[in-house]
Amino acid sequence: MKTTGIVRRIDDLGRIVIPKETRRILKIREGDPIEMFIDDEQVIFKKYSVLKELTDFSQQFADILYRTEQLPVIVCDMDRVVAVAGIAVKEVVNRPITQDVFDMIKNRKIYVYERESGLRLHAIMEDARFVIAGAPIATDTDTFGAIMFLSEDGKSVPFATEADTKLIQAFAAYISQQLLD
Secondary structure, three states, X not given: OOOOOOOOOOOOOOOXXXXXXXXXXXXXXXXXXXXXXXXXXXXXXXEOOHHHHOHHXXXXXXXXXXXXXXXXXXXXXXXXXXXXXXXXXXXXXOOEEOXXXXXXXXXXXXXXXXXXXXXXXXXXXXXOOEEEEEEEEXXXXXXXXXXXXXOOOOOOOOOOOHHHHHHHHHHHHHHHHHHHO
């Protein structure tokens, strides 16, 4: 475990401030859920991801979509890829998503690659693949991540059909509904 040398006092309500630099490094944003563990005499804080907790569930959806459309699929939380199908798992699982994908999720926008614009949305940091179609996984009150079809490589980008777009939206909506139950 890495020590930072920072000491903070607990206030009369039991709160402690996580330093800005630590929040920046760990990409902890205002409103993010934090999980707390007790290990012997240590208190351990960890950024919580409901999609990461449901990795098997997310993986099943990715596998079904890949078998149906034969396009690589990723499921990500607000920071990282949590499930993948059609791409070697070691290549992308736990890799950070790009700021553009984070913005798409945060703003609850559906993304579809369009030939006319020529703009390509990279999904994963330092990865050449592009998003073909993506939809946020969100409820009325919370946003959890996204599910996306990707290109096979960074060179050729197939265009999403209307069926691809509807399918990715339906799967995102279903996962969102499961998170409510």
